[in-house]
Amino acid sequence: MAQIELSAIRKSFDGTDVLKGIDFRVEDGEFISLVGPSGCGKSTLLRIIAGLEPQNSGQVQIDGRPVDSIRPSARNLAMVFQSYALYPHLSTFDNIAVPLRMRRLSTIERLPLLGALLPSRRAKERHIRADVAGIAEQLDITPLLRRKPGQLSGGQRQRVAVGRAMVREPLAFLFDEPLSNLDAKLRVHMRAELAELHRRLKATFIYVTHDQAEAMTMSSRIAVMMGGELIQAGTPAEIYNDPGDIRVAEFIGSPKINVLPGRIRKDGGVDVLGTALKLSCSAAAGDCRVGVRPERIDLGAGPFSGSVVHLENLGAEAFVHLATEGAGLRLIARLADVRHVPAMASSVAFGFAPDAVRIFDPAGKRIEIRLEQAERIREPAHV
Amino acid sequence: MSNAHPIPFRAILRHVLLIAGAALMLAPFIWMISTASKPQTEIFSSELHLIPHQFALAENLREAFAKANLLRFLLNGVIVTVSIFVLQVMVALPAAYALAKLRFLGRETLFALVLFGILIPPQATAIPVFLLLHKAGLLDSYAALVLPFTISVFGIFLMRQFFKTVPDDLVDAARMDGISEFGIVWRVMLPAAIPAVTAFGIFSVVAHWNDYFWPLIVLNSEHLRTPPLAVAHFRNSEAGTSYGPLMAAAMVIIAPLVIAFLFAQRRFIEGITLTGIK
Amino acid sequence: MSDGSMTIGAAIAPASRATRRTLPAHGSRRAYSAYTLVTPAAALMLIMLLGPLAGVIALSFTDYQLGAPHFSWIGLSNYRDLFADKVFWTALRNTLAYVVIVVPGAVIAGLAIALLIQSGTSLRSLYRTIYFLPVMATLIAMAVVWEFMLHPQFGLVNGMLRSAGLPAFAWLQDRNTALYALCAIGIWQAVGFNMVLFLAGLVSIPKQLYEAAEIDGASSGWARFRLVTWPMLGPVTTFVVVISGIRSFQVFDTVHVLTKGGPSKSTEVLIHTMYTEGFEFFRSGYAAAITVVFLVFVLALTLIKSRLADRGVHYT
Ligand SMILES: Nc1ncnc2c1ncn2[C@@H]1O[C@H](COP(=O)(O)OP(=O)(O)O)[C@@H](O)[C@H]1O
Ligand SMILES: [Mg+2]
Numbered sequence: 001m002a003q004i005e006l007s008a009i010r011k012s013f014d015g016t017d018v019l020k021g022i023d024f025r026v027e028d029g030e031f032i033s034l035v036g037p038s039g040c041g042k043s044t045l046l047r048i049i050a051g052l053e054p055q056n057s058g059q060v061q062i063d064g065r066p067v068d069s070i071r072p073s074a075r076n077l078a079m080v081f082q083s084y085a086l087y088p089h090l091s092t093f094d095n096i097a098v099p100l101r102m103r104r105l106s107t108i109e110r111l112p113l114l115g116a117l118l119p120s121r122r123a124k125e126r127h128i129r130a131d132v133a134g135i136a137e138q139l140d141i142t143p144l145l146r147r148k149p150g151q152l153s154g155g156q157r158q159r160v161a162v163g164r165a166m167v168r169e170p171l172a173f174l175f176d177e178p179l180s181n182l183d184a185k186l187r188v189h190m191r192a193e194l195a196e197l198h199r200r201l202k203a204t205f206i207y208v209t210h211d212q213a214e215a216m217t218m219s220s221r222i223a224v225m226m227g228g229e230l231i232q233a234g235t236p237a238e239i240y241n242d243p244g245d246i247r248v249a250e251f252i253g254s255p256k257i258n259v260l261p262g263r264i265r266k267d268g269g270v271d272v273l274g275t276a277l278k279l280s281c282s283a284a285a286g287d288c289r290v291g292v293r294p295e296r297i298d299l300g301a302g303p304f305s306g307s308v309v310h311l312e313n314l315g316a317e318a319f320v321h322l323a324t325e326g327a328g329l330r331l332i333a334r335l336a337d338v339r340h341v342p343a344m345a346s347s348v349a350f351g352f353a354p355d356a357v358r359i360f361d362p363a364g365k366r367i368e369i370r371l372e373q374a375e376r377i378r379e380p381a382h383v
Numbered sequence: 384m385s386n387a388h389p390i391p392f393r394a395i396l397r398h399v400l401l402i403a404g405a406a407l408m409l410a411p412f413i414w415m416i417s418t419a420s421k422p423q424t425e426i427f428s429s430e431l432h433l434i435p436h437q438f439a440l441a442e443n444l445r446e447a448f449a450k451a452n453l454l455r456f457l458l459n460g461v462i463v464t465v466s467i468f469v470l471q472v473m474v475a476l477p478a479a480y481a482l483a484k485l486r487f488l489g490r491e492t493l494f495a496l497v498l499f500g501i502l503i504p505p506q507a508t509a510i511p512v513f514l515l516l517h518k519a520g521l522l523d524s525y526a527a528l529v530l531p532f533t534i535s536v537f538g539i540f541l542m543r544q545f546f547k548t549v550p551d552d553l554v555d556a557a558r559m560d561g562i563s564e565f566g567i568v569w570r571v572m573l574p575a576a577i578p579a580v581t582a583f584g585i586f587s588v589v590a591h592w593n594d595y596f597w598p599l600i601v602l603n604s605e606h607l608r609t610p611p612l613a614v615a616h617f618r619n620s621e622a623g624t625s626y627g628p629l630m631a632a633a634m635v636i637i638a639p640l641v642i643a644f645l646f647a648q649r650r651f652i653e654g655i656t657l658t659g660i661k
Numbered sequence: 662m663s664d665g666s667m668t669i670g671a672a673i674a675p676a677s678r679a680t681r682r683t684l685p686a687h688g689s690r691r692a693y694s695a696y697t698l699v700t701p702a703a704a705l706m707l708i709m710l711l712g713p714l715a716g717v718i719a720l721s722f723t724d725y726q727l728g729a730p731h732f733s734w735i736g737l738s739n740y741r742d743l744f745a746d747k748v749f750w751t752a753l754r755n756t757l758a759y760v761v762i763v764v765p766g767a768v769i770a771g772l773a774i775a776l777l778i779q780s781g782t783s784l785r786s787l788y789r790t791i792y793f794l795p796v797m798a799t800l801i802a803m804a805v806v807w808e809f810m811l812h813p814q815f816g817l818v819n820g821m822l823r824s825a826g827l828p829a830f831a832w833l834q835d836r837n838t839a840l841y842a843l844c845a846i847g848i849w850q851a852v853g854f855n856m857v858l859f860l861a862g863l864v865s866i867p868k869q870l871y872e873a874a875e876i877d878g879a880s881s882g883w884a885r886f887r888l889v890t891w892p893m894l895g896p897v898t899t900f901v902v903v904i905s906g907i908r909s910f911q912v913f914d915t916v917h918v919l920t921k922g923g924p925s926k927s928t929e930v931l932i933h934t935m936y937t938e939g940f941e942f943f944r945s946g947y948a949a950a951i952t953v954v955f956l957v958f959v960l961a962l963t964l965i966k967s968r969l970a971d972r973g974v975h976y977t
Contacts, residue, residue, distance in 0.1 A: 047555070073560045085555065085556035087553070087573065088574075088575075099560040102560050102562055272576050400777055401784075408794065408853070411795075413807045427815055431821070474702050480698060481698040481699045483698070485695040487696060506932055506955065507955065509935075510939050511713035513940070514727065517727065533705055534709050565698070588796065593801075595917070596914070596932075600940050610802075611800075611801035615800050615917075633803070633805050634802075635949070637799045640798070648786070648790050653795060
């Protein structure tokens with residue numbers, strides 16, 4: 001089990017900066033997700049941790065020890081790849097046994113025919129067999145041990161890949177979008193399995209994904225990357241409720257957070273669509289952006305109104321797409337009670353509670369707000 | 384033409400034409416077997432007949448083996464083609480892996496040279512390579528037959544193209560598992576490339592088993608002769624006299640590849656048409 | 662953890678996974694392995710291929726003779742001698758004649774056989790095997806068989822001509838027929854190879870195109886061939902023509918074993934001249950000049966082919 005620390009990691013490919021100085025610390029036993037849009041540099045960062053790619057500058061430390069000059073296999077990390085990367089010519093058993101054989105057998109013992117005759121090899125092979133059998137038992141793949149990867153389903157391959165990672169008892173597990181090749185249903189199932197595996201192994205997991213739902217549901221901490229920078233890290237709830245940057249707010253959560261143009265007045269009050277919000281901030285007067293999550297928009301009452309332009313009724317919940325009158329802004333509101341879905345093209349009044357509001361400056365940085373206390377206690381309803 | 388039964392007619396015409404063509408293709412083979420089965424007197428008769436009146440295949444074969452050390456020549460063929468193929472793979476595979484999966488200074492240049500090398504016909508380099516072997520004192524030896532072909536730029540190209548299709552993740556997984564770069568070539572890439580290596584192997588073995596030009600140039604000693612050279616010498620020494628044994632010898636020389644071909648046609652056709660992209 | 666900043670560059674387009682390997686800035690272990698892996702190949706390539714290629718060009722400007730203690734640079738002298746030599750022109754003319762006969766013969770026959778095989782479903786693989794057999798069989802051995810087939814007195818060919826009441830020939834011994842006899846052997850040997858390439862091309866033509874042609878009114882087989890097959894086979898055909906051309910240019914085996922260029926130089930071809938000069942008379946410089954001429958022809962053909970291959974046309 002290990003704690004991993006990155007300091008000032010920079011990486012460029014052919015003159016393009018892909019990582020622009022990443023500082024980050026993964027605690028021992030943590031399940032951390034690196035999440036961000038495609039191409040933001042998550043895989044590159046993971047591969048630098050693994051040692052598969054050298055960084056241009058900065059340092060990687062595992063348990064306080066710099067590992068930059070250490071080969072990938074000697075870092076004692078395990079990696080599960082998006083394509084599973086199973087050796088196609090080896091059986092499930094042999095696939096899982098590879099890291100053990102490479103580590104435990106000497107070069108001579110590994111020789112094809114000759115090595116098999118050595119008595120020392122036979123003893124070691126017995127241990128390897130026992131270890132692989134143990135892992136197979138845990139992952140429920142014992143019946144598959146003799147099959148080749150080509151004869152396994154996607155989910156089974158996934159498990160074999162995890163088994164190959166587990167068998168070496170690594171300091172940490174690195175996952176690079178391991179579920180994105182599975183169908184939707186299996187993906188949800190495997191999420192639960194991986195989370196369960198983490199609870200059981202209590203090992204450090206670094207999990208790369210572009211799917212914010214995966215990050216939200218599995219990890220104890222999420223680190224959000226954008227354009228080669230790590231912009232926020234925190235628990236899923238913190239990231240969701242307290243985004244420090246509008247890009248984080250927009251990336252996390254589905255459907256996306258609603259963003260409305262606002263204005264900060266000289267006195268610190270905030271106006272949106274011509275209505276003053278019941279809150280204030282200490283930022284300089286000027287334009288700002290006001291974010292409200294779909295589930296925090298209350299339909300039926302409030303100072304704003306919009307017409308229904310699209311409806312998505314999922315049965316258990318519904319999403320109402322509104323276009324505000326005049327300004328023509330589009331918003332999405334989540335309706336928990338599908339019995340009260342408004343009619344298409346009807347006009348609906350809406351509003352939101354002051355504590356549902358997140359305000360960002362024009363550069364996207366979060367602006368702290370003060371709620372108007374008294375008001376809020378007396379009438380929690382609407383702005 | 385009967386319009387009522389256009390399909391049977393066309394099918395029959397197809398078979399008639401194809402069988403006629405096939406007879407033309409097979410004629411030399413049939414004539415070879417026929418002659419190899421005839422006694423001298425029947426061969427030198429102006430009356431045409433395919434089935435010998437008196438079977439003499441055994442005698443002709445015996446005479447062929449007595450006049451020329453055919454077994455030795457076949458063995459030479461095996462030694463030379465197998466050595467060439469094994470060395471070609473040993474040289475080409477690591478290079479192909481580096482060209483496909485590693486980045487190093489000069490990679491593009493090297494690959495450009497490989498592509499350029501494919502364009503050079505083997506006859507073009509014959510004189511300097513011959514002089515080189517002469518200077519090295521290697522003429523008239525197995526080395527002279529094998530060394531010039533240990534480098535197959537075509538093999539490098541073919542394998543590199545194949546390795547390009549192997550996912551990078553697989554290579555990275557191997558590195559994580561502790562396999563060295565050299566180990567990756569033999570433990571990961573080679574097993575993944577078995578179909579391509581087989582096709583290349585057939586291509587290489589057929590080309591060098593049948594090669595006449597190079598052994599003709601570098602060999603002198605009888606005991607080193609490869610099968611084509613052996614047939615040519617047999618023919619020169621027996622010209623116009625003993626066609627029966629000559630045809631029997633030709634039969635023996637082409638038999639290994641033809642039999643292998645009949646057993647694994649698809650693979651052979653695949654392998655040999657590789658020359659097409661060469 | 663760094664705080665948000667807005668100075669982020671434009672979204673970087675994801676590159677293909679294939680290009681994902683880089684020169685290690687430090688710990689250059691992998692680049693070092695790369696050099697170890699390519700060194701044998703690179704060295705052999707230099708010694709056995711590129712060096713000799715440069716060597717043959719350099720040699721063609723010398724009067725080097727194998728075994729001679731000295732040689733000197735003589736500029737274009739070899740080429741001057743070559744172009745003044747009647748044998749060279751005969752060889753070039755014969756080689757071109759061979760190419761001009763064998764290429765159309767082997768291409769058209771190969772296409773016809775492929776079309777015939779593909780036009781039905783029965784016995785396809787049997788026919789393919791039979792027609793491919795000559796490609797597999799050692800050419801030298803089969804040349805010897807052909808020689809006996811063409812035997813003026815006891816050969817199969819003349820025997821059949823005689824029984825049909827036609828005149829017989831001394832095929833390989835007659836200067837008027839020898840080259841044509843070699844061409845026939847060349848075609849016989851090359852047809853199967855071309856057929857296989859055409860078959861691959863035919864298989865890759867989508868069936869719907871024929872159905873569309875049928876609906877558009879191309880009701881006869883010939884109309885469909887003109888409308889669909891021929892244009893779709895275009896790239897394969899060009900490719901087969903070029904390949905056959907290159908191979909025919911290299912004709913040597915049958916010549917050397919059957920006629921040695923005779924009778925009276927009627928079957929002398931370039932590579933055979935090169936062989937005689939270089940390896941029988943050991944006039945290396947002069948033979949190198951012949952090689953260079955040969956190379957110019959073959960490279961011209963090869964360049965056409967690699968142009969086609971660059972366009973992503975694959976045939977296997
Ligand atoms: N070997 C490479 N050569 C050039 N560019 C690369 C290489 N690997 C990754 N990149 C680039 O780096 C950026 C980040 O890639 P990656 O880390 O794979 O993103 P992510 O995993 O977040 O989708 C992308 O723009 C990608 O094109
Ligand atoms: Mg990625």
